[in-house]
Amino acid sequence: MTELYIGTTIFILSYIAIVSERIHKTIIAIVGASAMLLFKIIEQREAFFSEEFGIDYNVIFLLIGMMIIINIMKDTGVFEWIAIKSAKFAKGEPIRIMVTLSVVTAFLSAFLDNVTTVLLIAPVTLLICDALEIEPVPFLITEAIASNIGGTATLIGDPPNIMIASKAKLEFMDFIYNLAPVVIIIMVAYIFTVKWMFKKSLAVRPELKARIMEMKESEAITDHALTRKSLIVLTLTVVGFLFHSHLGFEPATIALSGAGLLLLVAGKEPHHILEKIEWTTLFFFMGLFIMVGGVVKVGIIKILAEQALNLTQGNMFATSMLVLWFSAFASAIIDNIPYVATMNPLIIDMAKGLWPNVTDPVALVHTPALMPVWWSLALGACLGGNGTLIGASANVVVAGMSEKAGKKITFMQFTKYGMPLMIESVIICTVYIWIRYYLL
Amino acid sequence: MKAADIMTKEFDAVLPTATIKEAVGFLRCGKRGEEKKGVNALMVIDEKNKLVGMITMSHILKAIIPFYMEMAHLSEFAWDGLFERMCHKIENRLVSDFMERKVITVDSDANIFEISELMLKSRVRRLPVVEKDKVIGIVYRKELFFKIVETMLDKEGCR
Numbered sequence: 001m002t003e004l005y006i007g008t009t010i011f012i013l014s015y016i017a018i019v020s021e022r023i024h025k026t027i028i029a030i031v032g033a034s035a036m037l038l039f040k041i042i043e044q045r046e047a048f049f050s051e052e053f054g055i056d057y058n059v060i061f062l063l064i065g066m067m068i069i070i071n072i073m074k075d076t077g078v079f080e081w082i083a084i085k086s087a088k089f090a091k092g093e094p095i096r097i098m099v100t101l102s103v104v105t106a107f108l109s110a111f112l113d114n115v116t117t118v119l120l121i122a123p124v125t126l127l128i129c130d131a132l133e134i135e136p137v138p139f140l141i142t143e144a145i146a147s148n149i150g151g152t153a154t155l156i157g158d159p160p161n162i163m164i165a166s167k168a169k170l171e172f173m174d175f176i177y178n179l180a181p182v183v184i185i186i187m188v189a190y191i192f193t194v195k196w197m198f199k200k201s202l203a204v205r206p207e208l209k210a211r212i213m214e215m216k217e218s219e220a221i222t223d224h225a226l227t228r229k230s231l232i233v234l235t236l237t238v239v240g241f242l243f244h245s246h247l248g249f250e251p252a253t254i255a256l257s258g259a260g261l262l263l264l265v266a267g268k269e270p271h272h273i274l275e276k277i278e279w280t281t282l283f284f285f286m287g288l289f290i291m292v293g294g295v296v297k298v299g300i301i302k303i304l305a306e307q308a309l310n311l312t313q314g315n316m317f318a319t320s321m322l323v324l325w326f327s328a329f330a331s332a333i334i335d336n337i338p339y340v341a342t343m344n345p346l347i348i349d350m351a352k353g354l355w356p357n358v359t360d361p362v363a364l365v366h367t368p369a370l371m372p373v374w375w376s377l378a379l380g381a382c383l384g385g386n387g388t389l390i391g392a393s394a395n396v397v398v399a400g401m402s403e404k405a406g407k408k409i410t411f412m413q414f415t416k417y418g419m420p421l422m423i424e425s426v427i428i429c430t431v432y433i434w435i436r437y438y439l440l
Numbered sequence: 441m442k443a444a445d446i447m448t449k450e451f452d453a454v455l456p457t458a459t460i461k462e463a464v465g466f467l468r469c470g471k472r473g474e475e476k477k478g479v480n481a482l483m484v485i486d487e488k489n490k491l492v493g494m495i496t497m498s499h500i501l502k503a504i505i506p507f508y509m510e511m512a513h514l515s516e517f518a519w520d521g522l523f524e525r526m527c528h529k530i531e532n533r534l535v536s537d538f539m540e541r542k543v544i545t546v547d548s549d550a551n552i553f554e555i556s557e558l559m560l561k562s563r564v565r566r567l568p569v570v571e572k573d574k575v576i577g578i579v580y581r582k583e584l585f586f587k588i589v590e591t592m593l594d595k596e597g598c599r
Contacts, residue, residue, distance in 0.1 A: 077513065080514065084517070120512070123509075123511045123512035124508075124512065124514065126508040127506070127508055127514050130506060130522070131517075131519060214519070216516075219516045219517070220514075220516075220517075401508070404507050405506075
């Protein structure tokens, strides 16, 4: 019983510390994890090697693989090429540029990390806005939101999806079948909303549009050979993801193989590439997994799952809706990574309570009635990030860049656009889940 | 031979509250010893006579280049008129917005090896010389060169 109290206390204190943002979240995760180990809430053997309570290496190595690929790719200039090409495709017309750049950002975010995508697209956006002599803030905000929407569509698009896929044993194509359709609908609605929101404020003189049309996007490519190599490897990796279950490989294997292949053909010093891996993020994940393992082991998550079941009386549509809306608002305020790390075991414990006769763990998480709950968690946690400035890392990154450009994006300014757009997207999800999983 | 013996005693400095435009004026006509032939760097000294920063040509160039260009190698996409616009955009900003705040200084009784080592290690070409927290002069790398010349060669100039 004391273990229950100690484990829960460590977890709650760490959560409060993460939310307060006084100390870096990675430090908190490492300290929290070591506290779980020191108090013997979780044994080191379990923390390192247990699939149920330990570090989820599927997530860690999938992230490492994708980080290596993107770190090699980002210096080739191919993303700048894409961004300038899209601005020219939009004929230098601001509202069309806003739409094309949002679509490009969403598409890239479906396959790459959201922060990296906005870090690549935002500088070009600032250049384009400067050339057109217009305010960059609406462009940056719409791109951050588009990035969070796009990331929702695939298994590798956003960390919550990677984590859900690993715990719920879901495949790449499961995400495409179940999430991509609703993400496309959300994106279309988003584009119409954005056009309506900004169409009045964006008019420019023809000679300024000419500046965009005169840009030679080919000059953006710094290394043609490496661009070709990395595009081939990225394509192979994405194809690998599409067929990973047929090939009998986990997504992390595909990502790591892609990374290995690109390292081999790129001919760059590995330490230059590997030092750019976001180790701070990875250690945050590792510490977090150990902490969550601790609270799962002491049984507090099971108690919470029972409470949630009492609330919804075992009605699965009500459960899906609760998970969707609660996740959206929770992720708008707190980091969706610790949130999903906590929710995953909660949903599994809930399934154990609902179907005590199902003993096979894979069959349990794949119970047909449970599937919409997983999709609700993914949609809520990913899209919820759009609600406020601190809801997603991509938002924080564009705010930082905007401030550097002399245009501060305030919390309220972002929320004014983000919150209605988030609610719009979650309403679409509600209708989608209801029709697709409960009506048909 | 100490820093105080090698240093140049006449120098210009700017206030942190001066504008970039004023700083550029000093860089063009700043005192280097007796002559006013322009300098590459200026010490930033406040009203209380305290050294608070250093501003060089590099800081001004950095301020002129939009940060996003540096971030993503986008300088090849600049258009005519952008340079002038950026110059005008920053000319009335304050020196304190762009100056280097961590200034490497040298004590007036530092010897020539200490000065040389510091210049090599910190990759600077000039070091403010301080005595009891007050700037009393500046040593240029060129002055070290003159000392080498004095030691190795005769007094005759270039032939």
